[in-house]
Amino acid sequence: xxxxxxxxxxxxxxxxxxxxxxxxxxxxxxxxxxxxxxxxxxxxxxxxxxxxxxxxxxxxxxxxxxxxxxxxxxxxxxxxxxxxxxxxxxxxxxxxxxxxxxxxxxxxxxx
Amino acid sequence: xxxxxxxxxxxxxxxxxxxxxxxxxxxxxxxxxxxxxxxxxxxxxxxxxxxxxxxxxxxxxxxxxxxxxxxxxxxxxxxxxxxxxxxxxxxxxxxxxxxxxxxxxxxxxxxxxx
Numbered sequence: 001x002x003x004x005x006x007x008x009x010x011x012x013x014x015x016x017x018x019x020x021x022x023x024x025x026x027x028x029x030x031x032x033x034x035x036x037x038x039x040x041x042x043x044x045x046x047x048x049x050x051x052x053x054x055x056x057x058x059x060x061x062x063x064x065x066x067x068x069x070x071x072x073x074x075x076x077x078x079x080x081x082x083x084x085x086x087x088x089x090x091x092x093x094x095x096x097x098x099x100x101x102x103x104x105x106x107x108x109x110x111x
Numbered sequence: 112x113x114x115x116x117x118x119x120x121x122x123x124x125x126x127x128x129x130x131x132x133x134x135x136x137x138x139x140x141x142x143x144x145x146x147x148x149x150x151x152x153x154x155x156x157x158x159x160x161x162x163x164x165x166x167x168x169x170x171x172x173x174x175x176x177x178x179x180x181x182x183x184x185x186x187x188x189x190x191x192x193x194x195x196x197x198x199x200x201x202x203x204x205x206x207x208x209x210x211x212x213x214x215x216x217x218x219x220x221x222x223x224x225x
Contacts, residue, residue, distance in 0.1 A: 034213060043117070043204045043216035044155070089154065091214070098145075099214055103154040 002027040004092055004102035012108045019077040021105045023090030026071060028100075032093040033066050033073050037086045038104065044089055048075075080109045114138055115207050117217025124195055125225055131191045132220045134205030140185035141207035145214070146178075149202045158203075161188040195224040 005024045013019050023033070031052055036044035050057045050066045050073070057064050063076040077084050087106045091099040114137040124130050134144055142163045147155040159180055160168040167180035177199075179191040188207075192199055204219040 032212060036214075036216075041202070041219070041221070043115075043206075043219045044214075046213040046215060049213050093212070098157070098160065100157070101155045 002100070004028070004090065004100060006088075006090060006102040006105045008103055008105070010106040010108055012110065013080055015080060015082060015109055015111050017080055019080045019084065019107055019109065021075040021088050021090075021107065023073040023075065023102055024071060025092055025102075028071070028092050028094065030092040030094055033064075034091045034093060034099065035062075035064055035073075035075050036089045036091060036101075038089060039086050047088075077107075080107075082109045082111050085109050115205065115215045115217045117205050117220055119220055120218055121221040121223075123223045123225065126196055127194055129191055129193045130195055130222060131189055132203055132205070132222075134188045134190070134207070134217050136186045136207045136209075136215075139207075139209040141188075141209070142185060144182060144188040144205055144207045146180065146188075146190050147204045147206065149204060149219075151202075155204065158190075163188075192222065195222070197224045200224045 003026045034049045035047045038044040048064045050064050061078045065074045085108050087104040089104040090102045093099050116135045118133045144161040146158045149155050158173045161180045161182040163182045169175045182188040200223050206214045206216045208214045
């Protein structure tokens with residue numbers, strides 16, 4: 001069966017360090033992979049989209065990698081700040097107009 | 112960037128009543144919108160895909176007669192929770208995607224059924 005796995009345990013890091021979140025999937029052949037941020041009681045907010053033929057994409061302090069051989073995406077936040085504390089969701093898109101979300105990983109950045 | 116507006120942001124209703132939630136794409140047309148449900152500390156669960164001008168496509172286990180979806184225009188989809196019960200209390204979120212591919216979400220609607 002298809003699975004998207006994100007670490008369900010919260011990730012706690014110190015301000016200024018790089019946060020790395022992992023998204024692993026099985027039995028998917030996604031055309032795109034997307035990352036979203038969700039704050040408590042709010043709808044998710046789109047961060048980055050990476051295509052299957054792209055290895056890496058950057059946006060300001062964010063970096064996403066996509067390894068279709070390992071079936072894994074890594075999401076990095078450099079120089080993390082307390083304001084980066086949130087739940088981060090990865091989502092797979094098979095280009096069929098539907099996204100499937102992972103369970104999300106909660107990031108806590110301590111000052 | 113694209114904006115999706117959802118209303119109301121929270122609603123409290125009595126058991127047995129119906130509640131309507133609206134989802135609007137403010138600056139793009141959306142032939143397809145998506146409705147999700149999210150329980151505390153859990154991920155988004157897709158309930159249904161709303162298709163403009165046609166019937167919605169429901170995910171397995173979602174009662175179409177209980178969760179009525181209407182997508183009457185390219186910028187508006189509504190979700191009506193009929194005969195609501197306390198177990199329907201949840202966070203309902205809509206989303207839409209322009210041609211660029213990313214999904215834009217509404218702010219969510221928290222439903223509490225007493």
